[in-house]
Amino acid sequence: MIKQITVIAMSLLMAVLLIAPSSTSAHSMPSSLVYLDFLEDEVGAELIIPLDRLEIAMEKNLYEDPEQAIETYHDELVTYITSHISAETPEAEQWTVTVDEMSLLYPDTETDPIDLSAQLTLTPPAGAAVDSFALNYDAVVRELVTHTITVAVRSDWNNAIYTSSPEIIATVIEGNTTVQVDQSAGNTWTGFISIVQSGMAHIAEGVDHLLFLLALLLPAPLAVKGKRWERSAGIKSSIKQLLKITLAFTIGHSITLIIGATGWLAVPSQPIEVLIAVSILVSAIHAIRPIFAGREVFVAGGFGLVHGLAFATLVTELGVTPMRIIWSVLGFNIGIELMQIIVILLIMPWLLVLSGTKSYAPVRIAGALFAIAASIGWILDRAFAVSTPVDAIVNALAQNVGWVVGVLAVLAIVSSALKRLRKKQYSFS
Amino acid sequence: MKKNILLGFVLATSIATALTGCGTEEESQTSSVNEQAESTETESAESATKMPDGPPSGGGGMGSATVDTESIVTDVAATLDEEVSVSAEGASVDEQATKLAQAFLATLSDEQVETIQYDLTAENAAVWSNFPVNMVQRNGILLGSLSEESLKAAKALFYTALGEEGYEQLVMNLEAEEELGESDSGYDADLYYVSLLGEVSDSSTWILQVGGHHYANNFTFNAEQTGATPFFVGTEPQSFETADGETVEPMAVHKSAIYTMLDSLSEDQLAEAEITDKFDDVLVGPGNDGNFPAESEGTLVSSLSEEQQELVKEAIEAWVSDVNEEDREALLEAYYAEDAWAETYIAWSGSTSSEDQGSYIRIDGPRVWIEFAVQGGIVFDDVHFHTIWRDKLADYGGEFSSQ
Numbered sequence: 001m002i003k004q005i006t007v008i009a010m011s012l013l014m015a016v017l018l019i020a021p022s023s024t025s026a027h028s029m030p031s032s033l034v035y036l037d038f039l040e041d042e043v044g045a046e047l048i049i050p051l052d053r054l055e056i057a058m059e060k061n062l063y064e065d066p067e068q069a070i071e072t073y074h075d076e077l078v079t080y081i082t083s084h085i086s087a088e089t090p091e092a093e094q095w096t097v098t099v100d101e102m103s104l105l106y107p108d109t110e111t112d113p114i115d116l117s118a119q120l121t122l123t124p125p126a127g128a129a130v131d132s133f134a135l136n137y138d139a140v141v142r143e144l145v146t147h148t149i150t151v152a153v154r155s156d157w158n159n160a161i162y163t164s165s166p167e168i169i170a171t172v173i174e175g176n177t178t179v180q181v182d183q184s185a186g187n188t189w190t191g192f193i194s195i196v197q198s199g200m201a202h203i204a205e206g207v208d209h210l211l212f213l214l215a216l217l218l219p220a221p222l223a224v225k226g227k228r229w230e231r232s233a234g235i236k237s238s239i240k241q242l243l244k245i246t247l248a249f250t251i252g253h254s255i256t257l258i259i260g261a262t263g264w265l266a267v268p269s270q271p272i273e274v275l276i277a278v279s280i281l282v283s284a285i286h287a288i289r290p291i292f293a294g295r296e297v298f299v300a301g302g303f304g305l306v307h308g309l310a311f312a313t314l315v316t317e318l319g320v321t322p323m324r325i326i327w328s329v330l331g332f333n334i335g336i337e338l339m340q341i342i343v344i345l346l347i348m349p350w351l352l353v354l355s356g357t358k359s360y361a362p363v364r365i366a367g368a369l370f371a372i373a374a375s376i377g378w379i380l381d382r383a384f385a386v387s388t389p390v391d392a393i394v395n396a397l398a399q400n401v402g403w404v405v406g407v408l409a410v411l412a413i414v415s416s417a418l419k420r421l422r423k424k425q426y427s428f429s
Numbered sequence: 430m431k432k433n434i435l436l437g438f439v440l441a442t443s444i445a446t447a448l449t450g451c452g453t454e455e456e457s458q459t460s461s462v463n464e465q466a467e468s469t470e471t472e473s474a475e476s477a478t479k480m481p482d483g484p485p486s487g488g489g490g491m492g493s494a495t496v497d498t499e500s501i502v503t504d505v506a507a508t509l510d511e512e513v514s515v516s517a518e519g520a521s522v523d524e525q526a527t528k529l530a531q532a533f534l535a536t537l538s539d540e541q542v543e544t545i546q547y548d549l550t551a552e553n554a555a556v557w558s559n560f561p562v563n564m565v566q567r568n569g570i571l572l573g574s575l576s577e578e579s580l581k582a583a584k585a586l587f588y589t590a591l592g593e594e595g596y597e598q599l600v601m602n603l604e605a606e607e608e609l610g611e612s613d614s615g616y617d618a619d620l621y622y623v624s625l626l627g628e629v630s631d632s633s634t635w636i637l638q639v640g641g642h643h644y645a646n647n648f649t650f651n652a653e654q655t656g657a658t659p660f661f662v663g664t665e666p667q668s669f670e671t672a673d674g675e676t677v678e679p680m681a682v683h684k685s686a687i688y689t690m691l692d693s694l695s696e697d698q699l700a701e702a703e704i705t706d707k708f709d710d711v712l713v714g715p716g717n718d719g720n721f722p723a724e725s726e727g728t729l730v731s732s733l734s735e736e737q738q739e740l741v742k743e744a745i746e747a748w749v750s751d752v753n754e755e756d757r758e759a760l761l762e763a764y765y766a767e768d769a770w771a772e773t774y775i776a777w778s779g780s781t782s783s784e785d786q787g788s789y790i791r792i793d794g795p796r797v798w799i800e801f802a803v804q805g806g807i808v809f810d811d812v813h814f815h816t817i818w819r820d821k822l823a824d825y826g827g828e829f830s831s832q
Contacts, residue, residue: 028560029709029804056707056787146710146802174712175720 158186160194199335252304260312278380284371493568549627569624595751612730652826665813727776
């Protein structure tokens, strides 16, 4: 459902973008759109044809009562479409073209035309490649010779093209109605790698996810005494705790990523975004004063479930067929984990070293306060649409990660050196 | 503990300030999934195979264009009544235009000179359109951004290229634009562009482009061929009243000439001249340079009576008289030469009435190419016209003849 709406919204948006970007939207004669979706064994094609242009081409009254027209002229429309589109292999063998569904798309702007959306399936002959063919398309333009058609690849998993950003591959005009479609550069492996990279990029850009994890890890090396954080619990137990928390978070978000990707859960994204901000707030507070000491693993896992739902909505846009959804979930998750590991390896060593020194407390609290401020800003923004400079600051942080890590490293080294110096001093006295 | 909290707070705030102060890019990159779904960026990917050069005739390559309205200093509409005086120096129109263009350039600021000049390439030359300037980017600078002095110099140049009638046509088009502007603020006579391609000198070929909504001319000087095309003229509204109560009908001559030509045909001749293709715009429009149909359709003008052939000539002249005398005579001579005339066709489609959308008339010779298309009203209810005149050999002076 979400996917269909997104697809339609995307189509409309693209149609609007290509045809009419401003108030003078009706100025240009509307053009058609052909979207290609590459599946494992066939290609889906969605034709978006302005009904008023189709009317001229078919010489039938379609625009007066569009709903009625597509019922009355259903067969004629199918015949028209199938006689104006064909696909053939490089050896000139014909593909099979079937019209699955036809519907109307209504524009946002009144002056824009109503479009006919026709969903087709193009199937190659046995043994022929699905990603390389000649598309012959001249619907409307055969009769109305000034019409133009934009052809775009809307989704091609192997080539990392996802429905959120289609790629235009050709413009069809009178006299040039054959498009050589060649998407053979990609394959399952490249598609998988792209998903992994997408997962890595997503987490790298998903500062809120990282901030949650880091907030949890800040107090990880410390032992609780009474109701406060005390000194370091030692390297071994610190690392153990670190691993447990990270693992719990990973398991948590993997579970909901998989569930969410199947599309069974239709969870609205706004509450999730708010919950994510809340999760950061809670772990940041915990980093100052332990509020769930001993139960960090459950918190990590629990909130991990929430974070995973946010990842899931991205994955549903990626793969269409079940096999691809599995690969996408796997790849995306691997990407996320890889990036997570990188971030942890970058930061944790210094935190571990620092945690043994006296300077850890202000650093821990500084980090926690920063996370609290960020999370409050995000809660305000995501729940109440109050805009804050949080995003700007946090993104500045993300872009200057090198500096932050550097400062942290220096602090860690200096503090631990000082500590050792003081120890030596004491041992002399 | 309190000390640590204080220290921590100080640390946190100073880091935050330092980061904002570092001046990094502001891209709101939250993990908000909604944003992904909303921000579409359709990228024109490099096509893997041979594709038609340039965007299609529907004014393709559209997105939105940037119009530097801040640069406007002159109200062009207010100056339209001014007389243009040209002291033409030089024997040929090429020489006159070159001198005037140089004089025009001399009045411009350094910045304007840079913005107005382009390299002489087919790609740059193809950047013109009939669509509103905020829909399709044009070359050059706005007429409205010219100082009074520059505008006068520009007009002298235009007058030399266009001739008296052609200059009048430009003025009428600008007035029509002002009329549109009364109903929709996006239209204004200030929003027309002028640009120069190539080095403006007697020893090099250069192109003058003037255009905006519903108007585009491209004059090529010092070229192999007589470069007076491509020339697009359109109009909406068809007719209107100026502030002085004068009725202006910018395309009265064009409409009348070409429909009179069509009306003179007998039923049989009409049947022969009709083409089944339908048109909702001109076919070989902006961005479609050189894409003339391989075969000519319609009826040969040589099969028409003497009187009818005169009407065809009058129709052709409605467009060709919008350029300077020298070019006009050279082109008409070429169009009316015996062998050329023997291969000239006229054709029509849709309707023989200028009041019907989809009515379309074409004159198609070995060189001459004129299209007249009737579209529905955009700003007003009445139909409006899109027309283009091209020369299959001499578009852009024949400089890019590989097209």
